[in-house]
Amino acid sequence: MKLKMTCVAVLGALGLSQGAMAALNADEIARLGDDLTVWGAIQAGNEAGTIPAYTGPVEPPADYDPSKPGKRPDPFADEKPMFSITADNMDEYADQLSAGTQKMLQQYPSFRLDVYPTHRTASYPEYVLDNTLKNAKTCELADNLLQLSGECYGGVPFPIPKNGSEVMWNRTLKYDQYAYESPAQTSTLVDAKGRVIETGAFEYWQTFPHYEPGRTAPIDSEEMLEYGRVDWTGPARKAGEKLVIHDNVDMLNIGRRAWSYLPGQRRVKLSPDVAYDTPSPAGGGIGTTDETQVFYGSQDRYNFELMGRKEMFIPYNTFKLHDESQCSAEQVYTPNHMNPDCVRWELHRVWVVEATLKEGKRHIYPRRTFYWNEDIYAVGMADNYDDAGNIYRVTRTHYYPFYETHGHNTHEFVVHDLASGGYVRQAYTPADGNMMTVTSAEEAHPARFYQPSSLSRGGVR
Template structure:
C-alpha cells in the first residue's frame, strides 16, 4: 500500500472513531414532530387503519373508565370487550393460510404442540396515555438523542424518547422508558409448571418508582441518571419468603451501569448483585429465562447491534382481560402441558415494529440473536424469538397486553417464555389471585430504595 493510501486509511479510521465517540444528533425537526397527534398518534403510531379495515383507525383509545364497565379504585379491571366473539382460530392445520401474519415463534409453537391454537378477535386499538405523556413525547421527538454507542438516552423526560425512530436501539429505549406511571405497587405470581402441570406459585410484591416519569422534574440532570427504582420481596412460598432484590436502572449506561443488591434471609446480609442483568438466570424461572427476559427485555442494550427491520401486521396477544381476570385460577391457566391455556388468550391483528438484535463481537450472551416485536400503539415489546449459539430457535416470548384504563397506560399484564428444547414454560406477572396494582403509591420515597433500607426491613 502506498504512503498516501495508508494516510487516507488512517484518516478515515480516526474519523470513524471520532464519530462513534460523539453522541447522536438530536431528534427530528419541528415540522416532522408536528405530525404527532395528526396523521400519527401522539406517540408515533399510524393513526389510520390498514387497507382492508382489519386494523381500524386509532381514535384515542381508552383514556378513562369505559362506560360499559363498573370500576372502583383497587379492583381488577373488567373486560370492556367481553361481548366480542372469536372471528377465527389458527391451528397447525390452517397456519399456512395466515403465515404472513404470524411470527416464526408462533409458527414454531403451532408446529410443536398439536393442541396449540390462537383465537383471533376483532382488533381494538385501546392503548392510550395521559396528556402529560403526549406533551412530553412531542418535546422528546425534537430534543432527545442517543448516548455514545446507543447505550443511553439524553435530553428526554417522561414521554417516549423516540416516537419517530430511525434506529433499532431507539425502539428498545422507547420500550425501556415507556410510560407506566410514577409510583406503583403490585403483587404478582410466577408459574413454571413441570411436564405434568405441577407448580408452586412464586408470589412477589413489587414497589417501583420511575424517576424518569416524575412530573415535578424539568430536566434529565435532576434524575441523577436513574430511570427506575425497583424493590421486589418474595412472600411465598414460605421457603423463599423474605428474599429481596433492589435495582437502580440508569438512563445513560455510558455514565453508569445498573446497580443491584440482594438480601437472603439465610445469610441475613445485603450484597451487591451484579448478576441481576444480561443472561444470568432469573431467580424464579427454573433456568428457562434470563434476567433481561423480565418485561420481555430490560436493562442495557449494549451487548447487541439492533437492526430496525421495519413495520408489519402480526397477530398479537392484545386486550387480554380474560387471561387477567380474578375469576380465572392459576390451575386453569396452567392446565395444558407445554403451554398455557390458549382458550384464555385473545389475539388481534396489529402493526408491530420488528427489531433484530445480533450479539456484538467480543460480547457474551446465551442468546446469539433475538428478533423482537414492538406494538406500535404502546412501544411495548409484544413478543420475541431467542436463538442459541448454533443459530437454532430456542425460546419464544409472548406478552399479554391490556390497557390500564384507570391510569391510563398500556403494556403487558403478564408474559410467558416458552422453552422449545425443554418443552416447558414460565409465565409471570399474573395478578388474578393477587391484589390489583396501585398506581397511586404516593407513600413511596426514594429513601426506601437503598441498601440501608433493606437492612432495616430485614432486621425488623
Template sequence: MKTLIHLAAAGLVTLHAAGAWAAVSADEAKQLGTTLTAFGAEKAGSADGAIPAYTGGLTTPPADYVPNSGKWPDPFKDEKPLFSVTAANMGQYADQLTPGVQALLKRFPDYRVDVYPTHRSVSYPQWVLDNTVKNATSAQLVGKIEGDGVGGAFGGIPFPIPKNGYEVMWNALLNYQRTEYSATNVGAYLVDTSGGRTALPVLNFVEYRPFYDPKNAGTKADWPYDRLWVQIQTPPTAAGQSVLVDYSINYSEADQASWAYFPAQRRTRMAPDYKYDTPAASYGGVTFWDEASIFRGRMDRFDFKLIGKKEMLVPYNNYRLSQLPVDDVFGPKHVKSDAVRWERHRVWVVEATVKADARHAYSKRTFYIDEDSWNFVETDGFGHDGKLWRVGLDYHFPLYDGGGVYAVTLGFYDLEKGNYFLSYTTGENGAPLLRVSDKLDKPNLFTPAGIAGTGLR
C-alpha cells in the same frame, strides 16, 4: 400482508456527532398529530379495516370497575373470537405470525390463536403527549456506545419518529408507565415436559418510574429511568428475600445497580450479576435477568437493527388472563388457548445480533413492539446453533383509569427443554392486585436500607 419496511432512504442512517445521535427535524416532527398520533403511531386504520383508526384509546372504565381495588375488569368480556388460527390453517396467516408463534402452532396440535376484534385501547394523559412532541426534536441517543443512553427527553416517548433499532428499543424501555405501580400476591408457575406444574415464588413488587414522575421535570436526567423492588412472599424458606434494581438512563455514565437482601444474613449486598443472561434464580433459571418484561438492561452486547413495521397477530387487551384460576390458564404443554386474547396490530420489528466480541446465551433475538403502547409484545431468541430456542409473549392490557399499560404478565416457552412458564398470574392466595399511582408513594423503599427494613421476619 403489507410489510412497511423503513430503509435508509426513509431515514435509518444515524447522524454521529460528539457521542450523540441526532433527533428529528422540526419538519419531520410535523407528522405528529397529523398523519401520526402525538406518540408516533399511524393514526389511520389498516387498508382492510381490521385495524381501526386511533381515536384516543379507552378512557371510560367498565361499570364494574372499582378504583384502587387492584382489580381491572375486562371491558371486552362479551366479545367472541372472529376466527382462530391453528396448525391446519396457519399458512393463510403466516405473514402475520412471528416465527415463534408458528413454531408453537406446529409443535402443539391443540395450540390455537383466537383472534378478536382489534381495539386501539391505549391512552395517554395530555402532559405525556405534549412531552412526546417536545422530545421528538430534542431527544438523542447518548453515550460512548450507540444505544447506551438517552438525553434531552423527559415524561414522554423519546423517539416518536424512530430512525434505528436503538431508538425503538428505548421507546419500549421508556414507554408510558404511571409514576408508581405495584402488585401483591403475584404468582408464577413452571410446567415441565411431563405436564407437571410447579409453583414458583409468590412475589410482591413495587416499580417507580422517575422518567414519568412530574416532579423530575426540568432536572438533569442522572436518575435511573426505572427502579424495581421485588420481595418473595412464599415459599417460607425464601420469604422476605428482596431485590432492588436501578436501570440507568445512560449506561456510559452509570451502570445498572442491583442489591439483594437475605433475611437469614440480615444484610443487604450488591448484586452485580443480576443482568444480561444471568438466570433468574427465583424463577428456577427459566428466564434471564435481561428478559424482565421481554427485555430490560444495557444493549451493548448486541447490534440492534430496525427491520420495519408489520401488521401482526399479537396478544392484546388481556385483562382476564392474570385474574383467572390457575387451572383455567395452565395446560400440560402450553397456556390454554381459551385464556388468551389475540388481536391484529401494527408492531415495530427489531433484530438484535450478538456482537463478534461479546458473549450472550442468545446469538440473535427478534423483538416485536406495539406501535400504540410502545410495549414489547413478543420476542424470539435463537441459540448459537442458529435454531429458535425460546419464545416470549407479553400479555399486557391498557389501564383505562388514567392511561398507560400493565405489562408484566409474561411467559416463555423453551423449545429445547420442552417446558414453559408464566409469571404475574394468580398466586396461592388468589389473583394479584394491581395498583397504580401518579406520584411516588413509597420513597423510602427504593434504597438499600429501605429493602432491609421490609425484609425482616
C-alpha cells in the same frame, strides 16, 4: 420464514435513514398528532379494516367499581373469537405470525391463536404527550447509541424511530405509570411433564422518576431511570428475601445496580449478576434476567437493526387471564403452553428489530428478533435463538390498560422453552387476586424505600 416487511415503504415514505441519530426535522415533527399519533403510531386503520384507527383509551365497563382499583372487569367480555389459527391453517396467516409462533404451532398440536377484534387501548396523559413532542425536537443518542444526548424528557424519546436502538430506547423509557405496586404477584413454572410449580410469590413496587407528574426538567444522563423492589413471600425457600434494583440512564458507565437481602445470613449484599443472561430469579430454569418483559436492561451487548413496521398477531388486552369467572387458575395452565381459551390475540402493527450479538460479547442468545407494538413500546414478543440458529425460547407480554387512569400494565410475561417443552409465566396477578394498582405521586414511596439499607428492616423471618 420469509417476512413480508414494510421497511423500505415505511422508512422511505418517512424519508428516514436507519443509521440516523439526530432529532426529527420540522416536516417529520408536523406529522405527530396528524397522520401519526403523538407517540408515532399510524393514526389510521389499515386498508383491510382489520386494524382500526386510534380513537382514544378504552372506557371502563359498567361493572367497574372505582373503590376497587385492583379489580378490572374485562371491557370486551362479550366478544367472541373471530377465528382461530392452528397448525392446519397457519400458512394462510404466515405473514402475520412470528417465526416463534409458527414454531409453537408446528411443535404443539394443542396450541392455537384465538383472534379477537382489535382494540387500540393505549392511554397517555397530557404531560407525557407534551414531553414526547419536546423529545422529537431535542432528544438524540450518542456513544454508540447507548446514551441519551440533547434534551430528553419523560415521554417517548423517539416517536419516529430511525434505527433499532431508538426503538429499544422507546421500550427502555416506556410509559406505564409514574409509580405502581402489586400486593400479590406470582410466577409459575409448567415443566415438560405438565407439572404446575410456583417459583415465586412477592410484593412488588416500581417508580420511574422521569415520569413524575409536574416535572419540567429534562432527564439527566446520570439519574435513576427506575427503582424496583421485590419482597418475596414464597415459596418457602425464598420467603423473606428482598431485592432492590436501580437502573441508571447511563448504560455505559453506571448501568444497573442491585442488592439482595438474605434472611438466612441477615445481611444485604450487592448482586451484580441480576442482569443480562443470568437465569431469571423466578424462572425455574427458564428465561434470562434481561428477558423480563421481553427485554429489560442494558443494550450494550447487541447491535439492533430496524427491519420495519408490519402487521402481526400478538397477545393484547388480556383481561380474560385475570378474570376468574372466565378463566380460573385451574384452567390457565396446560402442558407446553397456556390454555388457548384464556389468551386473547389481536392484529396490531409492530416494529421489528433484529438483535445480533456484538463481537467480543457473550450471551446465550446470539440472535433475537423483537416485535414491539407501535402504540405501546413495552408490549410485544421476542424470538430468541441458540448458537445453532434454532429458536430456543419465545417470550411474550400479556398487556392490559389501566382504564381507571392513564397508563398500562406491561409487566406480565411468559417464556416458552421450545427445547424442553416447559414454560414460565412471570410477574402476574392470580385470577382471584387484586391486579396491579397505580400509585399517585403523593402516595408513591420515596427513594429511600428503594435503598439497600431499607431491606434489612423487618426482614428477619
